[in-house]
Amino acid sequence: MGIYGALSTAVTGLQAQSFALEHISGNIANSQTTAYKRIETDFVDLIPDAPVSRQVAGAVMAQSRATNDLQGDVTTAGRNTYMAINGDGFFVVEQKIGTNDGNAVFGGTDFYTRRGDFDVDKEGYLVNGSNAFLKGLPIDSVTGNVAGSVPEVIQLDNAFLPAQRTAVFNYQLNLPQLPKNAGYDPINPNSELLDTADYTDDPTTGGGGFVTANESDKFLSDSIAGGAITVYAENGAPANVQLRWAKTDSYANGGSDTWNLFYQSDADATGTDPQWQNVGTDYVFGTNGSLSPTIASVSLTGLTIDGINIGDVTLQHGSNGVTQFADPNGTTEVTKLSQNGYPAGEFVSVEVNREGRIVANYSNGKKVELAQVVTANFNAVNELKRYDGGLYSATSESGTPILDIDGNVTGAALEQSNTDISEEFTKLIVTQQAYSAGTRIVTSSDEMLQEALNMVR
Missing domain, CATH: 2.60.98.20 (Flagellar hook protein FlgE)
Structure with a gap:
């Protein structure tokens, strides 16, 4: 490869360390972002084809490695509609694309998130901090069992609960x-x-x-x-x-x-x-x-x-x-x-119970289960494509979602970012030193080229 090869290799090293620095910067910036998953950097060596006795170390390429399978700390929250997933899985959400006659219109595409800071909006939908609308399965009011298998956007009804005669x-x-x-x-x-x-x-x-x-x-x-x-x-x-x-x-x-x-x-x-x-x-x-x-x-x-x-x-x-x-x-x-009877009741509040069900509370003390929160699992969770606001979508590499209603959802809780500040600072020091060392290679290669040119004189 020679001097020019060394110079080219050093440049790829600088590019790779710059790429790693972007990850470190983003991880630190999102250390307080709800349910944020940090991005690690993987370095891949690129070896030129040559006889074994003439092989050289070659260049380097940096690529992203997701940590979607690493859970952040779960902490208690002051809102009963906030929720966190203990273990694997993602909330199933959908995005609003507009309104029609005052009613929300959704895009029809499922997204996935670990961000559980859901709150009730003016239309009764559960929306998180990145404007994603929670989906779940309706619950039969008579049997108390989950009805259906296709998640729907959850909308709460704040109407009075009719009285029920004692039978x-x-x-x-x-x-x-x-x-x-x-x-x-x-x-x-x-x-x-x-x-x-x-x-x-x-x-x-x-x-x-x-x-x-x-x-x-x-x-x-x-x-x-x-x-x-x-x-x-x-x-x-x-x-x-x-x-x-x-x-x-x-x-x-x-x-x-x-x-x-x-x-x-x-x-x-x-x-x-x-x-x-x-x-x-x-x-x-x-x-x-x-x-x-x-x-x-x-x-x-x-x-x-x-x-x-x-x-x-x-x-x-x-x-x-x-x-x-x-x-x-x-x-x-x-x-x-x-x-089994009760008077009519006025809608008071909503919460998430330990089975991961959305429960409406009424002034008559009655609790009515409205929907079951669904979680989605993937065989290759780190192959999901990520978007702004902690949203993910399925890819051919991640596989199709596997829906689950086992109740691993905790109410009045939030998952924190899985970024460790001290670990990121350590990586920052190593990255900075590696970048500095790469610049020395560029400097040395330049000096050696100058020496070669000086021989002509």
Whole structure:
């Protein structure tokens, strides 16, 4: 190669170190950029074709090496819509290209990003700091399962959440073998029992019965509290259901341990008007404290509380949900009391839960899952093409995206840049020294050429 070859090789070295300096400069400049992935520099030696005994070191070429597979630190964030991916994968996003009749129009091309600083814009879309719109899979409001397999741009609806009528409430408890109600007298046998003659048969059904307002005081004395729960009518109107249990027979009385459940149908009833309604089912217990036969549920037809029509409600006990085990306090112990109704609610906020689902919060305390955040994985993640704002697109070298909904998304968190400032400064020193050494080669080659030219003189 000679002097000219050395000079040419030195120039490629200077070009390569300049290329590396660009990477270092960009990495340091983006050390605080959310989810930025630093770019490393690879140097490739270029060997001229020659016999083995005449081979020379040759020139050098610099090329970029991505670090898309290296995660930055994940830190907590003050916004519930911010999110970070723990492990592999990218958020699937799309870019807005304009509006039509006030509605956003999207380009239809998927991009990928690790930048999770998403916030809700005025149209209800989740948009990150580089103006990329988050995509996900809708969730079926009835089943709670993901619906579909093609990600869609997520748009939140801030409309009121309609009320839901109470159709089921779950009720489980333990009744004491000996209820110590106000009428109980330990020296008076069977004083804990409610005489069924003390309440009136239901004229509609001919059975079940109810307690009138006039009979209420004695009924309260001969029964024990069983908890209370608020239920909701179809229009969201609330009604408070007071529950009481009365033991009507016992083994000690020559019969079986039998209980009746009552609910207060009209708190303002007077005179002979019904105030407490019997649900119409005998709860009979064996000597082992379990129901015999088992009662998994009870239907309350046309439930009306204080004039508010709730409708048909299923009182769900489940398997072995009501028991009668000895209790020294002589009171009920409620272990489950819940219902599926709620009033109308106003949209309050949105968050990302631990399963990676977008959840809307309403003023009635209801949380509704709206969409599942999707992540995309690639077989050759470092072969993605990068764009401004931390966006990437798939290439033939990266392979097609593999969508995942395993829930490796963390809410109220952000991924930081994977740039290490101290490491970049170290590379900066090495690059600067290598560049300086390259200039010495150019200087030496120039001096040697001058010496050769001087021989002609």
